[in-house]
Amino acid sequence: MNIRTSFAAAIAAAVMLTATGCAVSRGQQTVGAYVDDTGITTLVKTRMLEDKQVDGTSIKVETLNGTVMLSGFAKSSDEKYTAQRIAQGVQGVKMVKNEITVRP
Numbered sequence: 001m002n003i004r005t006s007f008a009a010a011i012a013a014a015v016m017l018t019a020t021g022c023a024v025s026r027g028q029q030t031v032g033a034y035v036d037d038t039g040i041t042t043l044v045k046t047r048m049l050e051d052k053q054v055d056g057t058s059i060k061v062e063t064l065n066g067t068v069m070l071s072g073f074a075k076s077s078d079e080k081y082t083a084q085r086i087a088q089g090v091q092g093v094k095m096v097k098n099e100i101t102v103r104p
Helices: 002-021 031-050 077-088
Strands: 059-064 067-074 095-102
Touching: 031 059, 031 067, 031 077, 067 077, 077 095
Parallel strands: 067 095
Antiparallel strands: 059 067
16 A cells, blocks of 8 residues: 555656646746746846946846846946846847846
């Protein structure tokens, strides 16, 4: 009986892991939207890391349905708005919410 219970538990766990692996997270409608948002986030972050005017390691980038949210810290308002400009320049970005805090 123990073997049967263990086997059933293992099968149930495998089914749950497989089923949730395909689930779309964060409220997106489709898997395609999630993939697009991930690509946008990656591209924005890469461009920030390449730009010498922006400290890309201090800025967090999140994307949901084409809306990019920037948060973290900048050394100046110029850096804050450069980060926003970089995000706006990425294809697929519909809107940018700039929540970056300028540290003196």
